[in-house]
Amino acid sequence: MFPDAGPDDPTVTAMRARELGRKSVVVGDRVSLVGDTSGASGALARIVRIAERRSVLRRTAEDDATTAEGRLERVVVANADQLVIVSALADPPPRTGFIDRCLVAAYDADIEPLLCLTKADLAGPEAVLGYYTELELPYVLIRPDSDLAALRALLAGRVSVMVGHSGVGKSTLVNRLVPEAGRAVGTVSAIGRGRHTSTSAVALRLPPQPNADGDPGWIIDTPGVRSFGLAHVSAESLLHGFPDLVEATVDCPANCQHTAEEADCALDAWVAGGKADPRRLASYRRLLASRSGEGDPREPERNPGDPLAGS
């Protein structure tokens, strides 16, 4: 083990050493450095070792693992403790299918999810929160004038990574949390699409708060993603993103694939009996279908009931 850098340690510029081979360094990695670690202008250190990762958040370009895009796996960040799923309540409209995918990725990577609903000044959260009633999903509501104390408390002591579509307000929020962050903020087009303003992920140390002891935590801003492909998640693990459904499957026949075609899948009776929201089952099955290359490639993340873009 090596000591962690503290808030007063210098910011060091370091390059990946050749001996690391093809292993890439990602945001959140804990590394060992050699060379000039003084932080002086022009000083350069080398990254000689990457510590074992506590968690790895991955996404693929597509869901179907049989395609080239589906095999293209990207590590979003290493060592995150919390996945802050940022969704605007309007402009761009919320996509519960996208949030569901993020939940699958979070549970699969053993990272705790936090739903962060921005632009609460433009629309109410009732529809989105109603969809997640059965899940004990922690959430925060953000509007331009909202007090961020509750969010800061949830971020304290851990490394949190924000993910979300372009234009939902990730960088705006980071700039409020870390006033010297200086993250560029973009505009949203008339049809409610962001302009992919942020192009790389950056980890920022949160500032200490007057009435709070201990580590305020880290926040990682990431570029907006159009989709959150899950080709790397096994069919069985997909279900872990749906804790409201998982219990039902103990009554499924052996090797049940849980698709709509499975005559005896216990999920249908579970939902018919009012134990879970039918929209959640539909979303889960849409994910299953999308992984096998079925599904709607144009709007893979829109669930029926989500608002239309531009509306």
Ligand SMILES: Nc1nc2c(ncn2[C@@H]2O[C@H](COP(=O)(O)OP(=O)(O)OP(=O)(O)O)[C@@H](O)[C@H]2O)c(=O)[nH]1
């Ligand atoms: N009305 C309203 N607008 C907001 C809020 N938060 C952010 N915005 C606006 O949304 C637009 C996009 O914000 P950004 O912070 O650039 O969004 P982003 O998620 O970082 O986008 P990418 O970097 O492209 O992924 C800007 O015009 C912000 O002013 C909010 O709570 N309410």
Ligand SMILES: [Mg+2]
């Ligand atoms: Mg941004």
